[in-house]
Amino acid sequence: MAYSLQIVVDCHDPHVLADWWAETMGWQVEPSDPDFIRSMVEKGFATAEQTLTHKGSLVWAIGAAITAGADAGPDQPRILFQSSHENKAGKNRVHWDVRLDGEDRATVRSRLEARGATFLWAAGQGPHSWFTMADPEGNEFCIS
Incomplete structure (x- = not known):
């Protein structure tokens, strides 16, 4: 089920x-x-x-x-x-990833920052890379 x-x-x-x-x-x-x-x-x-x-x-x-x-x-x-x-205190123990389906990460990052998001860091593993961001209340999420 x-x-x-x-x-x-x-x-x-x-x-x-x-x-x-x-x-x-x-x-x-x-x-x-x-x-x-x-x-x-x-x-x-x-x-x-x-x-x-x-x-x-x-x-x-x-x-x-x-x-x-x-x-x-x-x-x-x-x-x-x-x-x-x-x-909010400390790093989130759970976050979600927003999959951009090929849209340019830097462009999406700029749009999100203009609406109140904060860029935290860039990371990657093997061929995959992402930006970790925070929403207007500080909750972490990734865009990839």
Whole structure:
């Protein structure tokens, strides 16, 4: 039996980071359901303080998720960005690699840096090489 995969990233501003990663990956932020959220508040299952308005839409304050989109199917990988008040400390024990499918790494690096990413180092092994970067909240990832 195969399982589906969700990666969870603790961060200070989950909606902003989800937007950043959706643009980086060419993925989509999962849509919010403001009517459902309002009904949960009205019924007492949640409070207004657990919500916020992001890009004009009512959302749960604690998190946002991205996927490759509806065409990718129900078992596609999902990245959930969830709110955490703790600062990142040290090197990530898990990171992901963004495969560029032949696009020039230096060009992608420049675009990512212009959007708030940080270049950390270049590395390689045998015929493979990559750049290690950090997203706007300092989470490491590689582009190859």
